[in-house]
Amino acid sequence: MPKQRITKEMVVNAAYEIARNSGMEQVMVKNIADKIGCSVQPIYSYCKNMEGLRQDVIGQVRHFIQEYVAAHIDEKDLFRSTGRAYIQLAKEEPHLFRIFILHQRKGISSLDDLYQTEANPRAAGFIAEELHISIPEAKQLHLNMLIYTIGIGTIFSVTTPGISTDEIYAQQEAAYEVFLKQALRTNEQ
Known part of the structure; x- marks a missing residue:
């Protein structure tokens, strides 16, 4: 079976889903890797630090909220x-x-x-x-x-x-x- 290519978008999307379902405090490398189904290594290659990843998640949250409010x-x-x-x-x-x-x-x-x-x-x-x-x-x-x-x-x-x-x-x-x-x-x- 060929290796799955992990992208930054996959990492950010997985982190967003974890935050959405469990809160930002659960956005951890191990949880992201588990969600994607990979080792922690690809996560570390995209996330030099967790603060940058959290900012990406916050960006997605802001976008979701803008769309949600506009629709309601x-x-x-x-x-x-x-x-x-x-x-x-x-x-x-x-x-x-x-x-x-x-x-x-x-x-x-x-x-x-x-x-x-x-x-x-x-x-x-x-x-x-x-x-x-x-x-x-x-x-x-x-x-x-x-x-x-x-x-x-x-x-x-x-x-x-x-x-x-x-x-x-x-x-x-x-x-x-x-x-x-x-x-x-x-x-x-």
Whole structure:
């Protein structure tokens, strides 16, 4: 039987599947080799260090999440449905959600830096137009909801047997109403 040629893509895909099913802490050379069905040697030839491989996995996670959220949003209620999509993601893919939320973000020294890095650059304009508020208030509302959704999504992804999605959505909606009132009040001043 001829030897199987192991490629970097196979290594990264195996590492991604391990992370998706068991968490990033299980992405180890031996586990990757077992998943592919090879010795550890080919893994070491592609992975000079595990940090580089983990960054490749994080790239795949980010891509998956972008596609997931895009497929789960309601264009008629974009802002709310995006938040709900992240909560649904936390329920369906808790390991990927935690990897996405908890990976290190370099060069972030303020919440504004985080917002600029993580948010769609057109989001504040869209929110401002939809809710008839200024761009700065829309940006603050969006940032508040990002922070809140990340927090409640993280709680949701680490609890067992699990909090109901209805309870999470109700809490998310209550937070939205409070943040929206604050934005409208600020907008009127």
